[in-house]
Amino acid sequence: MLGVPALQNTVLWGGFRVWQRNCDAFLRAWAVEVGGIAIEPFIMLVALGYGLGSYIQDFDGLTYAAFLAPGVVASYAMWHSTFDSTYGAYLRMESHHIYEAVLYTPLGPEDIVMGEVLWSATRGLLSAACVLAVAVGFGLVSSPAAVLALPAAYLIGVMFAAIAMMLTATVKTIGALNNFFTLFVLPMFWVGGVFFPVDRLPEVVQKASWVLPLTPAVALVRGLMTGNLSWWMLAWTAELLAFALVALLLSFHFMRRRLIT
């Protein structure tokens, strides 16, 4: 850190400081977090992949469990990052005055948003990594490219956390965050290609689905875990990056407007 004052003034460095705070808090309470991060996606993979999957014929050369596993990896990166960047962030901001305390240091609203997003994505990554490990253990992963599902899951987490922060920075009550899940996260979860291929949907819904950020996220992770690599994966990555960047910049703006009055 010596001789790099330039780095210390960047939003990434400020974000890292806020990330460290969240990491400290997580490590104190990790035992209560394990259920949601590791056990829940494990149960889902077993129940749907093997239970329901036993009624479903193989397609594209994959068992249902092998088809489902990448969807669970991507969607749990989404669930955990969005939960933390909505309810978690809102509580830290409004109930615990943690943002206020940070504002009285050299850091500003952009550093706070950056740190929260990086941390929420870390939680998403932890969950995705647990699912991936279970999937490898069950022999559901057929390509070494699956290791790239981890950075992909982190990008997915950053994107969804940044989208969630736009809302957290603008809502007046914590209850208003419910709509984000009912109207945005849950519909994507059902039609984003987690449980069945998107091309089975009516054409209109299919098109709409590809504009929503979960669909390219699932497709990217599925390509990596099954080894069905294609050039489309670069386009999907670009789409996720674009969503992430725009949402992050808007979150910076909304959070500054909320905190610096």
Add this chain to the structure above:
Amino acid sequence: MTSVIQARSLTKRYHDLTAVDGIDFDINGGECFGFLGPNGAGKTTTIKMINCTSPVTEGQLWVDGKDVRRHARAIKSVIGVVSQADSLDPDLDVLQNLLCYGRYFNLPGRVARQRAHEALEFFNLADRLRQTPDQLSGGMRRRLLIARVMLHRPSIMLLDEPTTGLDPQSRLLVWEKLSQLKGQGITILLTTHYMAEASYLCDRLLVMDNGKILVQGAPDELVQRHVGPQVTEIRADGEDKTRLIGALQDARVDVDEWADSIVVYHRNGLALPEVPGMEGHRLTTRPGNLEDVFLRLTGRGLREE
């Protein structure tokens, strides 16, 4: 003495509300300066402009020689802010609360740890390292809030109502510590509703109301100028009270009234004039104090032209 905080025509407007209305003040290095005023006077808004969390609408404001509009990060790295809200981190223990704050200021871990222990020792919290904030009493929490902003060795401290809600013993301990910090050369700016606190701690202070500064000066000087060395309270009500006030005003002394009392200010060494009808009422004569200044200026009754 050099001025470390300077405001010129400082103004803050929220839509159509003017919270701070063109104020000027200079706070000198090493002094303790108080902001007094009723709720809504503009004290907290002024503090927030100084700590760069509320943009200045108009006018100029320099902190540590830097313009708040352009050097927020640099200013925030030399000030320590204790706001009204209890912003201790409930998810971390006492020591972690301090270390986490040290990281925001980019202190190396070893330095932060050493200073954290020193600060906790100084604020009598050294035996609470591993407790969480919700296990501490109100007074301890307040001391921890102050200890937390000592870690980066600020040259200026801003404290918004640092002892509100504390029991008298805890308040005394906070006063003692703040006075020691002032002894170390730290400039302290505080807001308070406790006049005894302002008298004890502040070298100079100002009284605000409706976004404007009413007076500023040293506490004793303000008492002499606006109240006088002595104050007499006369218990009276009804017609008696009205008649006595008239008679006292005819005798050219300053009076205020509230409820069933008349307050007479002996400015310029004037004795209580002999007015008819005073006998039979309970009189209490006591030294004038800052509370009298405050109430005279911000109102509880007559404001003489």
